Structures are given as structure tokens and as C-alpha cells.
Amino acid sequence: MTKLNNKQRLFRLLLLVLLSVLAAGLGYAVLKLPLQAPGLSTRVTENLVVSGVSNPVTAVLLNFRGYDTLLEMAVLLLALLAVWSLGSQSERRESAPGAVLDMLSRLLIPLFIMVSGYLLWVGAHAPGGAFQAGSVLAAAGVLLLLAGWRPGVWFVGLPLRITLVLGLAMFVAVAVAVQLAGWRLLEFPLPVAGTLILLIEAAATLSIGITLAALFFGHRPQTGQDSGSQTEQGEK
Amino acid sequence: MHFGRRAMNWNALLPLFILASSLLPGLVIFFLPEDRVRTRITLNMAGAIIKVVLVGFVLWGVYIGQHYETRLPFLPGLDLVLRADALSILFITLSTILWLVTTIYAIGYLEDSPHRSRFFGFFSLCVTATVGVALAGNLLTFVLFYELLTLATYPLIVHRGTEEARHAGRTYLTYTIIGGALLLIGTVWLYGLTGTLEFTHRGFLAELVSTQHNALIIIFILLIAGLGVKAALVPFHGWLPQAMIAPAPVSALLHAVAVVKAGAFGIVRVVYDVYGIEFADSLGVTLPLAIMAAVTIIYGSVRALFQDDLKRRLAFSTVSQVSYIALGVALVGPIATIGGLVHLVHQGVMKITLFFCAGNLAETLGIHKVSQMDGVGRRMPWTMAAFTIGAFGMMGAPPIAGFVSKWYLGLGALDAGQDWVIFILAGSSLLNAAYFLPVLHRAWFKEAVADWPTDHHFGRRETAWALLFPPLFTAFLSLTLGLLASMPFSPLVWARFITTLEYAP
Amino acid sequence: MIMLWHNISWQAMPVLLPLVGAMLCFLLPQRIKFLGLMIALAIAASVFALLLQVLDEGVLRYSVGGWGAPLGIDLYTDGLSLLMLLMTALVGLGISIYAIAYFKSDKAVHFWPLWMLLWAALNALFLSADLFNLYVTLELLGLSAVALVALAGGANALGAAMRYLFVSLLGSLFYLLGLALLYHSFATVDIALLAQRIEETPAVWAAMGLMSAGLLLKTALFPLHFWLPPAHANAPAPVSALLSALVVKASFYILLRLWLDVFPPTNSMLVQFLGLLGACAVLWGGLQALRQTRLKMLIAYSTVAQLGYLFIAFPLATGMAWKGSLYLLISHALAKSAMFLAAGNLLRFGGHDRITQLDRVAQRLPLTLAAFALAGVSIMGLPPSGGFIGKWLLLDVALRSGQWWWAVILMLGSLLAAAYIFKVIGHAFTQAEVAHEAIEVSKMMEWSAFLLALAAIVLGLVSPWPLALMDIGSPFNTALSATCTSGVAQ
């Protein structure tokens, strides 16, 4: 941090005072909130049985407020589109992965994938679900990328794009399908609710995992670039 | 939702047709390529002639007591109203006939100059706006077309595209846009007070409670200021002389038909059909208006004396002459009113003659200044003859139209007990003579200089017929209007007819 | 088919269609322009269908998933939201047609999916009745807008995009915090329910302050407008158009909903303050626009000024005033998009947008110039145009309620607008000396700009329709209107 002149110091002082006033006000407002507030918990528990899942958070995310989640998948896709639209960086310095990292990744990747699968499945009745699973999957992807792995040429074209939109696509498809079948938008009739939700979550997990990894990668992977030994290695 | 579907019979559509007869050709012309000369001329003339026919029809209809009114829903509680009443007929007939003439003139004047499609497009829009102003049945409609007129004339003023022209255009806008803003404020305020803006004979404000009279006076000032800009009342006249940079047909239109007349006509409307002359008088706003007009009359004439540029001299003469109308309106009394109204027509016809002639001199011999006019009468006798008639008319010499209006103004002033006005009229007539007679003297009696700035030859004729016919026609018109002043359908008779409507029996 | 037609509620379609469109454009880049146009038409059609549904059924409330507030999310369509949707559809269609010709395929690949997502965000925003759902749409909107700005490339655009991103995120965070306080006070984020349960607690005041501040920042109300001109001026022409025409209106729409429905009727101090800021925006924006040397900067500052008008309705706060400001909002959307598209044509044709050297360019593109001029008429508020109607209504209310100073502001704003618009148009008529190496501009680009401008004019001749539409569900006669009018009625 460079030396501050008096003007800047004064400005910061004023700002500090101002913000502490703001903080005080907000704190006061918070403290004035009622001590007991059931919020919507009772309603959620009442409707949990007809939601198709037994984990309240998942029920809210995928069923009660599923519309939010749908739009949120769109946000994720948007982030990727935006990043890709910014073009590719001129050159990025790659540090050659050491033996340790390489070894570690070989051991961990399968584990990660397994964990994410478990999280996805458990989300129906315990903490967990698509986002947790997706982020673990993403971790695996990041690890791979760090280890120098690059997606195969065959993959970075249409297949990759399909995987990226899969979550949103599935969501929209279900939303429209139930409507065509005579129910409301995103209404999950009880007998199939669980299945539909799991379907959506599975697709979402995959998309989220790949999207986050791709975001970490930072630009659209060039087709037919730095393939070679690592590619095959990555593909098993 | 109800969008006012009324039974649209023929009478209700006629005003629309009158608008369309110049609007549609104008819009088509915009999209014509430059070289489609014949099509453009056809469109222009067809529109102008159709309009004359329609207006003639309406004139007769109104005379036998028909009602022509178009209503379109525009704002909550406010319609767009186009109505042909006696007063609008006076203005609309003038502008229609003069438009026909000016179109012919413009076609001749602008032969193979650039951007003609653009020019004639806006030219037609300009006339559409003027007709709209004439037909407006309430203040809102009036404002609408008044603003449209501003927008349509701007491109005509800057048409030449020189730096000078752009500057003139900027000045014109600065004045007119601000004027429009004042007018709009006044209108909205008035609507807030009364809940109606419908033009009605003898006004619609008289029954308002006296606590609102101060507001009404302020509104009157706002409205008159807004209208005074276009009517070039001193001190709002600054744009007019500068606008002289525009091509001659445009100046003719601006001065005789469209812009200044729209302003003057607006003043007439506001005083008679919004406030009502008696009520305006009781508010005590008419005398200041009269004084303002009087000042303008003298000021314009004095400034005209010192202009060597012919068109500028005519411009200042316009500043002075148009205020006769405002003066006649502001003098509370039927005879003065007749004088003012009839001058609306007479001034138009005479002034357009003068501008046509000025244009001819410029086009044919490249003469722009009075000092270059020595002996031009022998080179272009017909043109100068027309010019002479126009000039004498302006001075108010019998038997030309100008005499009639001044005569009635004078009588009206005495009748209204405003004797001081006589001196104004006399003084301005003297001044008119002082700045016109030297011109005529130079043209007829001075030795011709060896060679003109630029001399175009048109075979045996002194200039192109399209340039020569219009001034001759209007000069002839201003003579007949004077000689046959009391024939049926003459402006004078029509003005009498209007006056009977505006003054309580 | 007819059966289907009836059991589909058209409310979700304006959101789902662009989402599908975005995915299709992303998956099939080779057919992208065709796809984009088709989807754009489909969206417009769906909005039109929604209009028909509202016209014969009145206000629509649709609970997604069948749960209903407070547990679920409701979609709500009244005259106000419908008008915003129609405006978006109209402008969006024009911009789409323009974009087909404007973007080379390398940019188009990125433009279309982003634009589709932005469109989805707008429609979702105008349809939602749920504050948290609105937060998500706000983020979707903000991020896509930022990405679109950055699409122009180059240091200026990237810098502007970065600044825009921070502003957008900051605004959303303020909104989110306020929303959190509201939820924890009343256990719902549904606008209608909040409207019933609201009380004057410290938390509510805090929420009101936070959310208003965040949304004002996104709406770029003076003095929070600093980010707008660079962002709007450095983006590609179609993007500038949709930012100025639509994006800033979205946050204003939420603000309007909150103040009309949710927040407790305030003492008129606050609304007076908002009006004051609006007035400052009108004058400051106008003066800045007048000072600019580059056309797109001028237009961007004009947006700052025009946004100010919308806030003058707050102190007037009668149904008519709201209608007036909404009318200005819509006609500004049409006119301003037309202006930016026209500017894009001039820029594409002459290779620069320095106002003093526009002469030849303007004379070679008469249709584009006409578009600019017509749009200008509406911006100046001259008759006949949508701008005039809006201004008339506001003037009328201001003078009736004796608050003549707002009328003065309105008129000054118009005069300034006239000054900076004719500053541009004046050059169009000068005989050009400077020759520009002309790049041909496609007729599609010229006509889309011209038709949008024409729409802004036509809006001034059909006012009964929009005004009648605004009454559906009567969003405007609410507590706020009531108190303020009683406050000022003399």
C-alpha cells in the first residue's frame, strides 16, 4: 500500500464514520427483529410429504422454489458464456505438474466422483444435493486441470456444450413437459415427484461440475490443442 | 376500452382530406430519387390543386352553414379537433391559394439544384402544418401543428447548408422552441383551470371566478409571448431577418403564408376564441398588446429604412406589417377587428408579391442589394411592375388592398376611442413610403448600369415563366382585392361576417 | 391443439422461450442468426398472446408449482408489467433484426446467447411477484449486460464493463440485504403478502433504504449515474440500445413496485427528495449531453437526463403522474434504442462518431438521419410523440397540484434536449467537405432504427390504448398516491 496523503486519509476517516453509522443502524434494525420467528419452517414441514423429497432444503430448492433454481442454472450458464465471450488469453504460464500432484490426482479423482455421486443421492433426505455434489465434481475437474490434463479433442466441441446446458435443459424440459401433461409449470405430481427431482438434480450436478471446472479453466478450450499423452491418461 | 368510434360522415372527413392533400404527397416526395423531376412536379401540383378544390368546397359549405369537424381521441378528456369555421376559412383560403402559386414559383426557382426531394418534402409538410394551424378546433391541436410547423420549416431555412444558413437555423430554433415551450406551459395551465381548450366564439373563460384572474393574465402573457415569437412581435422578432438566408420561395412562404401568419392567427384565436375580446378587455390585457404591436410597427419600419439588402429590408417591413393584425385585434372594437382580419389576407398577398420579385432579381440578374437596382425596371419591366403594385399596397395607397385594411384600422381606432393609433398608422405609412419609394425610383428612373452581377437570358421573356407568372398573379390579386373589396366572398366581407360572430350583438 | 392452447398459461412462455433460445444458439452456432430471429419472433408472439389473455381475463396471478405464496413463487401480470413486456418485445425485436446485420459471425456466436438470456431475465423480472426471485433475475440481467458491454473488446469497453459489473453487484447486494431483513420480519418475500403484513419497524426502514439505494444505483439516478455513460457509449450499438432502452428500466420497475405496493406510505419528504434528484438528473444530464463531442456519449448522457423525468412523478404521485412517467419510460425506450441504432449506422458508415464531422455521413444515410430526428422529436417531447403525451400528463398534474416548479424543470429539460439534438441534426444539412471512405450499411440496420423511431412517434397518436392498459389491475391508486396527493392538494 503506498503512502497516503492527508486528503485520502481524511476521506477514509469520513467514510469510516459514515459506514459505522450505517452498521449501527443496520445492527439496531436487526436487534429489533422478534426473538422468535418460525419463518416458513412450519409450512415447509407440512408440505414436505407431498414434495417428493424428505430433506427440507432440497424440497425448497427443487420443488417449492424450483423456479429460482431454474433461473439460477441459467445464471451459471450465463457466467460460462460470458467468460468464453471474453476470448482466450494470449498465453498462460503452465507449471509442469510434479510427480506428487500427478499421483495425488490419480488417487483422489475417483474418490471425488464417488463422493459427489453419494451427495447427489443423499440430498433427497439429508443435507446434500446437486450443488454440493456438483462442486465436489468440479473440484475433481480442477484437480485434473491442475495436473495438466486437457479435455480430449472429441469432447470440446458439441459434447462439451451439451454437458454444459444439460442441467438447464433438463429443468426447462421437465417444466414444459408437466405443463403439457396438464399440470402447472414446475408442478411435480407426487408419484413421480421424487424421480423428476432426482432426474433434474443428476443433470444439474453434471452441468454444475463441468461448468465450474470450465470457469476455472477461464476460456473456451481450443479444439485440437495440447492433446497427446495426457489426453489418453485423462480419459480412463 | 372506448376509442371514440364516431360515425365518420363526409363532413367529418373533409378536414382530414384537406390535411392529407399536402401531407401524403410530401411523404411520397421524401422517398423520390432526385432525378424523378416529372413525378415530383406532378405530385406537388396535384396536391396543391386538390387542396384548392377542397377548400373551395368547404368555403361554400361554411357559407351555407355546413359543419365540418373531425375529432380524434388524443389525450384523456382532450381530442384532436379539426374544424372549419369562418375564421379558419379566412386563413386556410389564403394559404392554399398562395401555396399553389409558391409551388409553381419554387419549381422554377430550384430547377436542378441539389436536395430537391428533401426540399419539397418539407415544403409540403410546412403547408400541412399551416393548414392544421388554421383548422385547429382547440388550443391543443393548435399547439400540435404550431410545433410541427417549427420542425418543418427548420430544414427549409438551413436548406442552403452554408455556415451562415446553419447559424440562421439555430437562431430560428432558439426563438421558436422557447416560444413553443411558453405556449405549451400556458396551454396546460389553462387546461388545468378550465378543463377544456375548445375554441368558442367570444371565449370560454368569462365565467371563471375572479380569484383566478391573475392566473389568467399570466397565462395570457405566456400564450402571447409564445405566439409573438412566430408573429415576430418586438422583442421576439430577432430570427426573422436572419432567416432571409433561405431560398426565395421559402422566405415568401415564411413571411406571407406560414410562420408569421401562424403566429398572428394564433393571437387572433387566443384573444377572440379563448379569452373572448370583451373578457380580455376586462382583464386589461388588450391595451398592452396594442402598444406592443404599435411599437413593433414603428420599430420594424425604422429598421427597414437602413437595410441595403433587399430581402432584409422586406423582412423588417414584414415585422412591421404583421403587427397591424395584432393591432387590429387588440383595439377593442368591431371595425378595427375587421381591419386586422382583412390585413391577414391582404398583407400576405402583397408581401408574397414583393418576395417573388426579389427572388426574380436575384435569380435572373444576381441582384441582392437595393444599391444594385439602378434601372432594373427596363431590364425586367413586368417583375418591377408587380413589385411596384406590392410596394404601393404596403404604403396603403388606394386602390390596392393595403389601403382597405389601413382604412378600417384607422376607423376602428377612432371608433374604439384610441386616437393615438392614427398617428402610428400615419407614421408607419410615411416610413413605408420612405423605404419603398427610393427603391422604385432607382428601378425606374436611374440609368441602368452596364452589366448585372450575373445575367441569365430567357429568350424574349425577361425571366422564366414559372418565376414571372406568380408575382404577376399575386399583384393582380392585390389589386382586385382592393378594387372589389365588397364583392361577396371577398376577404373584407368575410372579415365582417366573422366580426359579427365575435362581438356580442 | 386448441385444448393445449387453453391449458397453457402464457405467463411462463416469455421466460422459457428465450432460455430455450439461448441454449439452442449456444448448441448450434452455425445456424445462429436464423435461430435468433425465429426465437425473437416467438417471444414477441408469446407476449402478444399474454396480452390477449390479460385483455379478456384481467389481472393474472399464477403460482409456479401450484404452491402459491408464501411457500412458492407467484407470477403476476397486470397492466404495468404487461406494458413493460410489450415494450421489451417491441424493442427487442427491432434490436434483434438490427443485430443480424450488425454482428460478424465471430461476435454473433457470443451475442445471441447472451442477448437471449438478458431477454429472459427482463421478462422474468417483469412477471415475478416474488422479491427473491426478482433478485435472481436482477443478477441474470446484470451479468448478461456486463458481458454484452465487454463484447466490444478493447481497454475502454473492458474498463467500462468492469465498473459496470461492480456497480451491478453492489446494487444487487444492497437489494439482497434489504430483502433478507424483510423476509426475517414477515416470513414472506411475496409482494402482495408483504403489502398486507408490512409495519413500520426499524428493519422495514432499513430494508427500504437499502433496496432503494441499490435499485437507484442500478437505475443510474443522479448522482449515481457516473457508470452509465462509459458503459452505454463503449458497448456495440445494439447493446447500447438495449442497455439504455430496457436494462435501466428494469430496476426502475422494481423500485416502482416496492414504493407503490410494499413500503409503508412515507412522509412526503422522501418523495420530494427523489423528485429533487430527478430534477438534478434532468438538468445535469442535459448539460453534459450538450458538452459531448462524441455522438454516443451525447446519447448516453441524454439517457441520464431522461431517467430523471421518471422520478419527477414521485412527488406528484397521482395516478396520472405515474401514467405520465410510465409513458415517458416507454417512449424513451423506443426513441433511445432508435437513436443508438442510428448512431451505430453512422459509426459503421463513417468509421467515427465525432459530431462535428457527421455532415457527409448523415447526408449519405437519409433514412438513418430521419430515424435520429424522429426519435429526437420524442426525446424533446414535441407533439405528436409518446414523449409529448408523457410530458403533457406530468405538466398537467404538476400545475394542477400547484407544484409549478416541476413543470419548469420539465420544460427546461425539453429545451436542453432540443439543444443537444439539433446540435447533431444541424450538421446533417451542411454542405460536406470532409469525405469519408464509406462502408455500406445494410438496409436492415437502417430500417430497424427508422421503424423504432416511428413507433415512438406513433405512440403519441394512440395514447388511449396504453393508458387504458395501464389501468388493468389499477397498479397506481395505492397508499403512496393517496398520501402524497392529500399532501399537496390545495
Place this chain on the structure above:
Amino acid sequence: MSSVFFYALTGVGLFTLGLYALIVYTHLLRKILAINVMGSGIFLLLVSLAARTRGAPDPVPHAMVITGIVVAISATALALVLMLRLREASDRVELPEEPME
């Protein structure tokens, strides 16, 4: 004062702290972090206040926070890449001081 409110107030504190940093620091990375700190503060406030129930906490704010986090990740990713590109284009990691003419 129950722990609920302690966490809530911490959330408020984080929010303001982040705001301060966002305004004061010029380096883009710091600004991005500041935004994230603000966000975390809000999330903290949301979840902590959700515990004001007898028995299980209110799940709705939790769901909101998850949604919020995903949005925050997306925004951060975009911001970071944008920062990198800006550095390439103008080799600087601050915002351009004056909006260019």
C-alpha cells in the same frame, strides 16, 4: 443476546467491512474480494436469523443462500476473467480513473 443475533451482527459487520474495502482499495482483485465479503456477510445474516425457531431452523433462507452462493460464484468468475482481460488490454489492474471522452 442470543448467539443468533451475534452471528447476525457479525454478518452486518462483514457487509460494512466489505463495503469499506470496495470503496477504498483500487486494486481490482481486492474489490472483487470485498464484494465477496459483503455477500458472505449477507448469507451469514440470512442463515443465522433462520435459527429463531423452536426445533429445526427455517429451511427457506438456507435454500436462498445456496442460490445466492451459486450466483456469487458465477459473478466472481466473470469478474476475475474480466480483470485478466483488462490487464492484458491496458496492463493495469485498476479501474480507468476518468470515464473517457
